[in-house]
Amino acid sequence: MAILFSIQLPRDTTLRAWPFVASLLLPCLAHAQTDLTGSSRLLGDHTDLTVGAAAVAAPRYAGAERARVQANPVLVVQRGMLFFDTARGAGLQFQSDSGFYLSQSLYYDLGRLQRDSDWRPGSRVLAGMGDVPGSVTARTLVMQRITPYMNVNAEAEFALKQDARRNRYRAGVEFTLLHGASDTVTLDLDVHAGDRRFNQAYFGVTDAQAARTRWQAFHTGSGVYAAAVGSSWTHALGDHWATTVSVTGTRYADNATDSPLVARRSFVGGTVAVTYSR
Numbered sequence: 001m002a003i004l005f006s007i008q009l010p011r012d013t014t015l016r017a018w019p020f021v022a023s024l025l026l027p028c029l030a031h032a033q034t035d036l037t038g039s040s041r042l043l044g045d046h047t048d049l050t051v052g053a054a055a056v057a058a059p060r061y062a063g064a065e066r067a068r069v070q071a072n073p074v075l076v077v078q079r080g081m082l083f084f085d086t087a088r089g090a091g092l093q094f095q096s097d098s099g100f101y102l103s104q105s106l107y108y109d110l111g112r113l114q115r116d117s118d119w120r121p122g123s124r125v126l127a128g129m130g131d132v133p134g135s136v137t138a139r140t141l142v143m144q145r146i147t148p149y150m151n152v153n154a155e156a157e158f159a160l161k162q163d164a165r166r167n168r169y170r171a172g173v174e175f176t177l178l179h180g181a182s183d184t185v186t187l188d189l190d191v192h193a194g195d196r197r198f199n200q201a202y203f204g205v206t207d208a209q210a211a212r213t214r215w216q217a218f219h220t221g222s223g224v225y226a227a228a229v230g231s232s233w234t235h236a237l238g239d240h241w242a243t244t245v246s247v248t249g250t251r252y253a254d255n256a257t258d259s260p261l262v263a264r265r266s267f268v269g270g271t272v273a274v275t276y277s278r
Contacts, residue, residue, distance in 0.1 A: 042080050042081050042082070043079060043080045043081075043082070044078075044079045044080030044081075044082075046079070047077065047078070047079040048076075048077070048078040048079070048277070048278075049076070049077055049277065049278055050074065050075070050076040050077075050275050050276070050277040051073075051074060051075055051076075051275065051276055052073075052074035052273055052274050052275030052276060053071060053072070053073060053074060053273065053274060054071070054072045054073075054074050054244075054271055054272065054273035054274075055069055055070070055071055055072075055271070055272050055273075056069065056070045056071075056072055056269070056270075056271045057069045057070075057269055057270045057271070058070070058269040059264065059267055059269070060116070060121065060122065060123040061112050061121040061122055061123055061126070061202075061261075062112075062121070062202050062203070062252075062256075062261075062262075063203065063252060063256065063259065063261050063262030063263060063264065063265075064123055064125075064263060064264070065263035065264050066123060066125075067267070067269075070118070070119065072086070073086055074086060074273055074275055078093075081093055081094060083103070083105070085105075088103070088105050088107065088139065088141070089105035089106050089107030089108070089137075089139055090105055090106055091103060091104050091105025091106060091139075092104055092105075098145075099144060099145025099146075099151070100143070100144050100145075101141070101142070101143040101144070101145075102140075102141070102142055102143075103139075103140070103141045104138070104139070104140055105138075105139045105141075106136060106137070106138060106139070107136070107137045107138075107139045107157065108134060108135070108136055108137065109134055109135050109136075109137050109157070109159055109164075110134050111131060111132040111133050111134035111135070111164070112126070112131065112132035112201075112202065113126075113131050113132075114126040114127050114128065114129050114130060114131055115127065120134075126213075126261075127213070128209065128212040128213035129205070129209050129213055129215070130209065132164075132201045132202065133161065133163065133164040134161075134164070135159040135160060135161035135164040135166075136159075136160045136161060137157045137158060137159050137160060138157070138158045138160060139155070139156070139157045139158075140155065140156045140157075141153065141154075141155045142154050142155075148176070149175060149176045149177075149179075150173065150174070150175050150176070151173070151174050152171075152172070152173050152174075153171070153172050153173070153174065154169070154170065154171045154172075155169065155170040155171075156168070156169050156170075157169075165197055166194065166195060166197040166198035166201050167194065167195045167197070167198055168192070168193070168194045168195075168198050169192070169193045169194065170190055170191070170192050170193070171190070171191050171193075172188055172189055172190035172191065173188070173189050174186055174187070174188050174189075175187045175188075181236075182235060182236045183233065183234070183235050183236070184232075184233070184234045185231065185232070185233050185234075186231065186232050187229075187230070187231050188228070188229070188230040188231070188232070188248075189228075189229055190227065190228045190229075190230070191224060191226075191227050191228075192224065192225055192226040192227070192228065193222070193223055193224045193225060194222065194223075194225055194255070195222045196220065196221055196222045199220040199221065199222065199223070199225055199255045199256070200219065200220050202225075202256075202261075203218070203220050203225060203255060203256045203259040203261055203262065204218050204219055204220045204259070205217050205218045205259075205260060205261065206219075215260045215261065216260050218258065218259050218260055218261075220255040220256070220259070221255060222255075223254055223255055224253055224254045224255065225252060225253065225254060225255045225256040226250055226251065226252050226253060226256060227250070227251050227253055228248055228249065228250040228251070229248070229249050230246060230247065230248035230249070231246070231247055231248075232244060232245070232246040232247075233245050233246075240276050240277055240278055241274070241275070241276055242274075242275050242277065243272070243273065243274050243275075244271070244272070244273045244275070245270070245271070245272050246270060246271040246272075246273075247268060247269075247270045248268070248269050248270070249266070249267070249268045250266065250267055250268075250269070251265060251266045252265045252266070
């Protein structure tokens with residue numbers, strides 16, 4: 001989970017972002033307006049709300065040896081095509097009867113600090129590396145159901161801040177192993193990649209950074225940096241309450257394998273959440 005902020009975007013950044021967002025969502029909006037009424041599909045006739053809390057165990061930063069357990073809020077609000085999600089941001093979503101799903105949202109990448117933090121990625125062992133600046137991002141998720149028990153999905157996230165341009169990508173497949181009245185168990189297989197700027201920001205060490213730290217210089221290119229296998233179990237506690245337990249194993253590869261910042265090439269993280277929905 002991540003914590004969202006209210007940020008005022010620079011005018012030129014906003015103008016650059018919205019043509020991309022509009023190009024993805026205008027066909028969906030046009031379809032929505034020709035099916036039933038535009039307002040009923042866009043705004044819906046009711047609001048779905050999920051609130052809760054989660055405990056997340058994860059490394060202090062990508063590749064860190066030290067881990068931490070962090071408490072995060074859970075908030076998901078959906079009405080028609082509109083949604084707000086602490087894990088995905090705020091935006092628009094569309095789902096067809098054939099199982100195709102598309103969402104476009106604005107999110108916030110917290111970056112990385114060169115000191116310990118209770119709520120942002122970072123560690124004091126990175127002292128001298130400088131901070132990786134945070135940025136508002138445009139986040140696109142595309143999913144297609146192949147069978148009732150399998151879907152393929154892809155995600156792209158583009159940083160919009162002028163001095164923090166970097167893009168990350170993910171492709172995966174999700175299997176539903178169990179779906180009953182009270183329990184749902186899923187298995188996820190994912191590959192993570194980044195452009196050169198993303199990989200260099202999180203796994204690289206420039207010559208200037210090497211000169212003021214104990215790290216050796218390391219330059220990365222674009223491409224895959226990790227693969228992950230995860231499983232999630234959601235158990236319903238009546239009509240409104242539910243618990244979710246997720247475990248994910250990640251292995252750094254290719255562009256991150258030889259990075260001096262990656263102290264642990266493999267790690268297992270987990271999340272335990274309790275939610276209330278209505």
